[in-house]
Amino acid sequence: MKGYVLEQIEPSKFVLQMGPHHPATHGVLKLFLELEGERVARCRPEVGYLHRGIEKLAETKTYPQVVPLTDRLDYIASMINNVGYCVAVERLLGIEPPPRAKFLRTMVCELSRISNHLLWLATHALDIGAMTVFLYCFREREQILWFLEEICGARLTFSYPRIGGVRIDVEEKTLEKIDRFIDGFFQKIDEYEGLLTENRIWIARTRGVGVINPEDAIAYGLTGPSLRGSGINYDVRKHFPYDAYSEVDFEVPVGKHGDTYDRYLCRVQEMRQSAKIVKQCIQKMPEGSILAENAIELDLPPSGKKKLHPEGWSTGAFISFLKEKEPLLPEGEIYSAVEGAKGELGFFIISDGSGRPYRVRIRVPSFIHISAIPKLAEGQFLADVVAIIGTLDIVMGEADK
Amino acid sequence: MKQLLKKILLIDLIKGLLITLRTIFTQPVTIRYPKQKREIAPGFRGRHALVRDPETGKERCVACLRCARVCPSQCIYIGYKEDETSGRRVLTKYEIEAFRCVYCGYCVEVCPVNAIVLTEFYEYAAYDKEENYFTKEKLLQNWDEFLSLYKHQEYINKFWYLRGIERIRLPYEKRFPTPIRIKKEG
Ligand code: SF4
Ligand code: SF4
Numbered sequence: 220m221k222g223y224v225l226e227q228i229e230p231s232k233f234v235l236q237m238g239p240h241h242p243a244t245h246g247v248l249k250l251f252l253e254l255e256g257e258r259v260a261r262c263r264p265e266v267g268y269l270h271r272g273i274e275k276l277a278e279t280k281t282y283p284q285v286v287p288l289t290d291r292l293d294y295i296a297s298m299i300n301n302v303g304y305c306v307a308v309e310r311l312l313g314i315e316p317p318p319r320a321k322f323l324r325t326m327v328c329e330l331s332r333i334s335n336h337l338l339w340l341a342t343h344a345l346d347i348g349a350m351t352v353f354l355y356c357f358r359e360r361e362q363i364l365w366f367l368e369e370i371c372g373a374r375l376t377f378s379y380p381r382i383g384g385v386r387i388d389v390e391e392k393t394l395e396k397i398d399r400f401i402d403g404f405f406q407k408i409d410e411y412e413g414l415l416t417e418n419r420i421w422i423a424r425t426r427g428v429g430v431i432n433p434e435d436a437i438a439y440g441l442t443g444p445s446l447r448g449s450g451i452n453y454d455v456r457k458h459f460p461y462d463a464y465s466e467v468d469f470e471v472p473v474g475k476h477g478d479t480y481d482r483y484l485c486r487v488q489e490m491r492q493s494a495k496i497v498k499q500c501i502q503k504m505p506e507g508s509i510l511a512e513n514a515i516e517l518d519l520p521p522s523g524k525k526k527l528h529p530e531g532w533s534t535g536a537f538i539s540f541l542k543e544k545e546p547l548l549p550e551g552e553i554y555s556a557v558e559g560a561k562g563e564l565g566f567f568i569i570s571d572g573s574g575r576p577y578r579v580r581i582r583v584p585s586f587i588h589i590s591a592i593p594k595l596a597e598g599q600f601l602a603d604v605v606a607i608i609g610t611l612d613i614v615m616g617e618a619d620k
Numbered sequence: 621m622k623q624l625l626k627k628i629l630l631i632d633l634i635k636g637l638l639i640t641l642r643t644i645f646t647q648p649v650t651i652r653y654p655k656q657k658r659e660i661a662p663g664f665r666g667r668h669a670l671v672r673d674p675e676t677g678k679e680r681c682v683a684c685l686r687c688a689r690v691c692p693s694q695c696i697y698i699g700y701k702e703d704e705t706s707g708r709r710v711l712t713k714y715e716i717e718a719f720r721c722v723y724c725g726y727c728v729e730v731c732p733v734n735a736i737v738l739t740e741f742y743e744y745a746a747y748d749k750e751e752n753y754f755t756k757e758k759l760l761q762n763w764d765e766f767l768s769l770y771k772h773q774e775y776i777n778k779f780w781y782l783r784g785i786e787r788i789r790l791p792y793e794k795r796f797p798t799p800i801r802i803k804k805e806g
Contacts (some may be wrong), residue, residue: 262761265741282690283690283726284690284692284726285692286724287692287722287726288692290722301662319784351640355643358649363659368660368661368664369661371663372663372665372725372738372778372779373663373665373723374662376722376723376724378724378725386729386782387778387779387782387784387785388783388785389784389786390783410639413635413639414636414639414640415636417630417631417632417635418633418636419627419633419634427713508784509784509785510784510785510786510789517690517726517729518686518690518730519731581683605710617701617719
């Protein structure tokens, strides 16, 4: 009797399309995964599902009209996008906002950063399986959104900064409320940390997952907490200060190992630092104007120049005016970056003097972080891919523009 | 040794559980939305309305077209004709396509006579697309609807006069903010 020969099973690859509608992909990111058993052999991210052509659209708007467009980039912390754009245009046109505006902007930016990190912590923990943190984080995030609503009348799409300052002054009682909230907030951060930092399940799921060494992190162009988790101290707020960041005192937390756990620690520490900055801003808040003398008007061209034209102002008159007369605004080009909630957020703007940007290019951190997903995910378990997407803190509105 | 003891005694997990246990004794922060409603901050940018002037009972708009020009999404359509005798502009059409609006509030800011406003009314989801295409009559009706729900005696929108900006930089009408008095029937 002949013995049976077991058929040899070929280790074949299994292809899994993760997303674009997967709750853990934070929006409409699609990952094309080739699996060997449970290990990821190859990973290819696909982006572009949320492309709205913001850069191209910006070319058809005047400078003030682009501000609401930038809201739609990173909609979780849109205040920072607004400020980033306004800082870029101010540097281009040589406008210097008054001190009160600078402090107000710094304050709302840091509040936005806290709310972004809270949402990141909430969803990251939820992806990994910790439900409670999600509820706690949203409790505090809601309060921050209330403050921002009181300041500017919107909860997500703020359009609060203005080229040359801010739009509307903040009432004293709102500042007091924020101050009181920040006092209690440090204890809330301790609460999240009490739930996660020493928790063995959390450590098992995050330590040693998605490791990237400092050289690779720089080579991939990571910025923000994702870079600082690898131990590199780079922060636009410290190295190229804008607004009032040179006048407030804060530290830049850095990690050591460059894994998911260190990036988690970095962001939690960053929340503490942001809260400190908000507190200092409220203490040091100077009195005075909130809009620069030479700030450009909302309604371009400015009223002084409108009178020059005999036929009144239609779009046709506007264009012919530009062709014949001197430019409305200075010409030139600039790259200016701010520290977004996710990383370095840069705006490259060319002005041809027409009152509309000739070209806007936005350097968004999320898009660049997505390019690092294959590096982090290949060779890891499928379950860790979810942790890796979470730890890079990507938002597709920003990546796809 | 200490680490091992901590591990065996489940210190890390108990620490977390204590925090959740403490939360049981706190007040819930959530509200039951359709029944309970939260206070909306003054100046919230909600549904558009054309202000009905308490004296004339008509809209205040003078058809200067500033709002249509400044609107980033170009969703305000205005038509006007010129009055033969006085030379004033008379508004014939004022339409806002709310689906395209980005709720930036620029129109409220630039209007020289405080005619357009983003009210604090936010529950206007509709089954019919037509309902959120606001014509002039609909916009005036929005204003009445908003006022009927408004609790205070006077209304002034914070984007009309922009706190903190020097008065001299605002149009003449906006330099001296005059709130709208609300007459309530009954
Ligand atoms: S709020 Fe902004 S987008 Fe909406 S109608 Fe007014 S100017 Fe246009
Ligand atoms: S800016 Fe005011 S007055 Fe001018 S057209 Fe618009 S609503 Fe009417």
